[in-house]
Amino acid sequence: MSHFEFEEEEFTTEFNGRTVLRILAQTKPHWPWLVGFLLSIAFVSLLDSYFTYLSKQIVDEGILAGNRAALTRIVTTYGLLIVVSSVGVFGFIFLAGILGERIRYDLRKKMFDHLQELSFSYFDRTPVGWIMSRVTSDSGRIAELVTWGLLDVTWAVTSIATALYFMLTINWRLALIVFAVIPVLVVVAALFKKKIIVEYRLVRKINSKITGAYNENIQGVRVVKALCREEENLREFGELTGEMYRSSFRAAWLSALFLPLVQLISALALGSIVWYGGLQAQIGSITIGGIQAFVSYITFMLWPVQDMARVYAEMQHAIASAERVFSLIDSVPEVTDRPGAIDPGTIRGDIEFDHVDFYYAPPSSRPPGPPKLGGMGEGGREGGKLVLQDFTLTVRRGETIALVGPTGGGKSTIVNLLCRFYEPQAGVIRIGGRDYTELSLHAIQSRIGVVLQTPHLFSGTIRENIRYGRLDATDEEIEEAARLAGAHDFIVTLEKGYDEEVGEGGVLLSVGQKQLVSLARAILAQPEIFVMDEATSSVDTLTEALIQQGMEALMRDRTSFVIAHRLSTIRRADRILVIEDGRIAEMGTHAELLRAQGHYYRLYTKQFRRQLEQEYDAFRVPSLVAA
Numbered sequence: 056m057s058h059f060e061f062e063e064e065e066f067t068t069e070f071n072g073r074t075v076l077r078i079l080a081q082t083k084p085h086w087p088w089l090v091g092f093l094l095s096i097a098f099v100s101l102l103d104s105y106f107t108y109l110s111k112q113i114v115d116e117g118i119l120a121g122n123r124a125a126l127t128r129i130v131t132t133y134g135l136l137i138v139v140s141s142v143g144v145f146g147f148i149f150l151a152g153i154l155g156e157r158i159r160y161d162l163r164k165k166m167f168d169h170l171q172e173l174s175f176s177y178f179d180r181t182p183v184g185w186i187m188s189r190v191t192s193d194s195g196r197i198a199e200l201v202t203w204g205l206l207d208v209t210w211a212v213t214s215i216a217t218a219l220y221f222m223l224t225i226n227w228r229l230a231l232i233v234f235a236v237i238p239v240l241v242v243v244a245a246l247f248k249k250k251i252i253v254e255y256r257l258v259r260k261i262n263s264k265i266t267g268a269y270n271e272n273i274q275g276v277r278v279v280k281a282l283c284r285e286e287e288n289l290r291e292f293g294e295l296t297g298e299m300y301r302s303s304f305r306a307a308w309l310s311a312l313f314l315p316l317v318q319l320i321s322a323l324a325l326g327s328i329v330w331y332g333g334l335q336a337q338i339g340s341i342t343i344g345g346i347q348a349f350v351s352y353i354t355f356m357l358w359p360v361q362d363m364a365r366v367y368a369e370m371q372h373a374i375a376s377a378e379r380v381f382s383l384i385d386s387v388p389e390v391t392d393r394p395g396a397i398d399p400g401t402i403r404g405d406i407e408f409d410h411v412d413f414y415y416a417p418p419s420s421r422p423p424g425p426p427k428l429g430g431m432g433e434g435g436r437e438g439g440k441l442v443l444q445d446f447t448l449t450v451r452r453g454e455t456i457a458l459v460g461p462t463g464g465g466k467s468t469i470v471n472l473l474c475r476f477y478e479p480q481a482g483v484i485r486i487g488g489r490d491y492t493e494l495s496l497h498a499i500q501s502r503i504g505v506v507l508q509t510p511h512l513f514s515g516t517i518r519e520n521i522r523y524g525r526l527d528a529t530d531e532e533i534e535e536a537a538r539l540a541g542a543h544d545f546i547v548t549l550e551k552g553y554d555e556e557v558g559e560g561g562v563l564l565s566v567g568q569k570q571l572v573s574l575a576r577a578i579l580a581q582p583e584i585f586v587m588d589e590a591t592s593s594v595d596t597l598t599e600a601l602i603q604q605g606m607e608a609l610m611r612d613r614t615s616f617v618i619a620h621r622l623s624t625i626r627r628a629d630r631i632l633v634i635e636d637g638r639i640a641e642m643g644t645h646a647e648l649l650r651a652q653g654h655y656y657r658l659y660t661k662q663f664r665r666q667l668e669q670e671y672d673a674f675r676v677p678s679l680v681a682a
Contacts, residue, residue: 074374074377074378074381075370075374077377077381078197078200078201078373078374078377079201081158081161081162081197081201082154082158082201084157084161085154085157085158088150088153088154088157089154091146091150092147092150092151092154092202092205092206093205093209095143095146095147095150096147096206096209096210096213097209097213098143099140099143099144099147099210100209100210100213100214100217101213101217102136102139102140102143103140103214103355104214104217104218104220104221104352104355105136105217106133106136106137107218107221107348107351107352107355108221108348109129109132109133109136110344110347110348110351111225111342111344111345111347111348112125112129112344113126113129113130113133113344114342114343114344114347115342115343115344115345116129117129117130119342119343119344147206151202151203151206152202154201154202155198155199155201155202155203156198158197158198158201158202159194159195159197159198162194162197162198162380163190163191163194165384166189166190166194166380166383166384167190169383169384169386170186170383172388173386173388174388174389174390174476174477175390175471175476175477176389176390176415176477177386177388177389179415182267182270182271183267183270184264184265184266184267184268184270184271185266185267186383187266187270188262188266188267188379189379189380189383192262192376193376193377193379193380194376194380196372196373196376197373197376197377197380199369199373200369200370200373200377204366204369204370204373207359207366208366210359211359211366214355214356214359215356215359218352218353218355218356219233219234219356221348221352222349222352222353222356225341225345225348225349225352226332226335226340226341226345226349228331228335228340229328229331229332229335229341229349232324232327232328232331233324233328233353233356236320236321236323236324239320240317240320243313243316243317243320247309247312247313247367250309251306251309251310251313251367251371254302254303254305254306254309255306255371255372255374255375257302258299258302258303258306258372258375261295261298261299261302262299264295265292265295265296265299268291268292268295272288272292306372313367321353324353325350325353325354328349328350328353329346329350332346332349332350333346389477389478390475390476390477390478390496391496392495392496393492393493395493396492396493396494396495396496396498397493397494397495397498398494398495398497398498399487399489399494399498401487401502401583402486402487402494402498402499402502402503402583402584403452403487403583403614404452404486404487404488405449405450405451405452405485405486405487405488406449406450406473406484406485406486406584406614407448407449407450407483407484407485407486407488408446408447408448408449408469408472408482408484409447409482409483409484409485410445410446410447410481410482410483411443411445411446411447411472411479411481411482411483411484412441412443412444412445412446412479412480412481412482413441413442413443413446413468413472413477413479413480413481413637414440414441414442414480415442415477441637442465442468442637443465443468443469443472443479443637444636444637444638445482445638446465446469446482446637446638446639448469448632448639450614450616451614452614453612453613453614454614454615454629454630455610455614455615455617455627455628455629455630456615456616456617456628456629456630456631456632457616457617457618457619457625457628457630457631457632458470458616458617458618458619458632458634459618459619459620459622459625459631459632459633459634459655459658460632460633460634460635460640460654461635464634464635464636464637465634465636465637465638466618466634467588467618468637469616469634470505470586470588470616470618472484473503473584473586473616474499474500474503474505474586475491475496475499475500478492486499502582502583502584503582503583503584503585503586504524504577504578504580504581504582504584504585504586504609505577505586505588506570506573506574506577506586506587506588507573507588507589508588508589510561510566510569510570510572510573511560511561511573512557512560512561512564512569512572512573513557514556514557514558514559514560515556515557516551516553516554516555516556516557517546517549517552517553517554517555517557517572518530518533518553518554520557520561520572520576521533521536521537521553521572521575521576521579522579523576524536524575524576524577524578524579524580525579525580525581528579530553532579533553533575533579534553536575536576536578536579537553537571537572537575539575539578539605539608539609540571540572540574540575540578540601540602540605540608540609541571541574541601541602541604541605542568542571542572542574542575542601542605545568545571557569557572567598567601567602568598570598570602571598571601571602571605574602574605574606574609575605577609578605578608578609582613583613583614584613584614584615584616585609585610585613585614585615585616586615586616586617586618587606587615587616587617587618587619588618589618589619589620599621599624602624603624606624607627621662622655622658622659622662625645626645627645628644628645629644630642630643630644631643631644631645631648631655633648633653633654633655633658635654640653640654641653641654641655
């Protein structure tokens with residue numbers, strides 16, 4: 056596990072309500088449910104206040120007055136309203152559940168849809184754990200704030216308002232004492248507000264790092280076991296969880312201190328009211344039932360005020376989550392369709408790189424977001440260094456271009472630019488004579504097939520993974536693509552054939568088998584331009600031959616780019632380009648470059664010599680054993 060040294064964007068601005076308003080804006084599409092939810096809460100809260108007033112009438116008009124008829128009427132009314140209140144409670148709990156799930160669904164869908172639109176550069180700098188934390192726990196916390204938090208706030212506001220109304224009705228002098236207490240509670244809340252939200256922001260930030268650490272350890276479990284990194288990983292993970300524990304402890308301590316202060320202020324207010332109410336009763340300004348109702352209203356009103364301490368702490372936690380969710384949603388793609396971008400229906404034609412310069416932006420110049428160690432392809436290693444410099448190349452339609460050279464030379468960057476995962480800082484790339492920024496991203500990327508060095512398969516069956524290349528493909532077309540890719544023979548030996556599960560990321564298949572399935576998927580898509588990025592570097596010689604066979608079937612009559620360290624796979628390319636330091640160092644056919652005896656010659660002969668030595672060792676060792 057690498058220690059997560061990235062820094063998230065900091066949220067240090069004062070809470071001014073804008074984040075809360077944006078959270079509440081998520082309820083706009085569901086306003087009928089929201090209105091019903093709020094009305095049912097207000098109705099039940101109003102009935103609760105009225106029950107206390109009915110208790111006063113039971114004492115004064117029924118018990119003390121000895122009026123049995125009035126007592127029966129009031130008690131009957133009380134019982135009927137209890138039934139109505141129960142229906143209202145069921146209503147707002149039911150509506151809260153629906154509203155919460157809809158908001159949670161909307162937020163997660165909005166984030167997932169936006170992630171599909173973001174450029175590759177966003178994923179270069181953003182850890183998977185950071186994204187997962189936003190989509191899962193943070194979206195859930197926001198939904199809880201909008202539902203149960205809003206429920207508590209609405210209940211509290213309605214309860215306080217109705218309690219004050221009835222208290223003013225019973226005795227306005229006693230009510231003034233209550234009015235004097237409320238500003239004190241507001242000041243106490245303001246003092247705690249800033250400190251609580253700072254701690255919860257820190258908790259959410261550390262939680263992102265912990266999620267990322269989990270993700271990295273699970274994905275790299277084989278490396279961890281192989282290198283015996285368990286103890287070191289446990290130490291580093293302990294540091295993260297310890298830091299989160301300390302921040303959570305401080306937040307919990309502040310929240311716990313807030314509640315007793317509210318209770319102490321409430322007790323002082325209640326004592327003052329009981330003392331003054333007794334004096335009022337002696338002079339006949341208030342009845343016994345009125346004093347009882349007044350004390351009940353004080354308790355009834357101060358209970359939601361005390362509960363608001365808990366709600367307020369949860370609100371700070373939810374706001375810290377919302378700030379991060381909205382930072383993801385507000386992230387702007389760096390590569391987007393230009394105004395008026397078109398889809399011409401095809402991108403067949405010559406491809407031109409015209410004096411192209413490109414560098415991967417250094418972390419300091421990137422948009423807000425947590426940077427990620429390393430990067431995509433060769434670019435992550437380059438940082439702000441120029442990767443391609445004055446790069447010029449014309450590829451004729453249907454030509455196969457092979458790219459070779461040292462790691463970090465710019466090979467992957469060339470195809471990344473061609474796929475428009477990134478755009479050049481200088482120069483122009485043309486497809487069919489047209490600046491490719493005039494074409495829509497979908498027009499380009501839907502017609503380029505890519506097979507990567509490390510193939511990725513999705514959870515599901517082999518058939519489903521191949522069909523990913525073209526969702527409307529029939530089973531017969533899927534099997535034909537597998538035959539062309541050389542994958543059919545191994546698939547039919549599996550217990551369930553094409554319906555065999557591949558596991559998460561394809562872990563139930565070998566690297567070579569995953570590569571063949573990935574190639575079949577590309578063949579099924581029938582791309583107009585084909586890219587092979589180190590697709591044979593991690594497979595055995597037999598699988599390499601099968602992949603080579605599938606490549607030849609796919610590259611026929613297509614413009615193709617092949618990046619390879621194994622030079623045996625590119626001998627039939629129309630042109631081979633040796634890329635060094637972002638420039639074309641050599642260019643020609645396999646035979647021409649061998650005759651030139653330059654860099655390609657040295658690379659090829661070195662690999663050929665190593666292969667002969669390996670074959671000799673493989674032959675020699677069994678012979679010695681037999682002797």
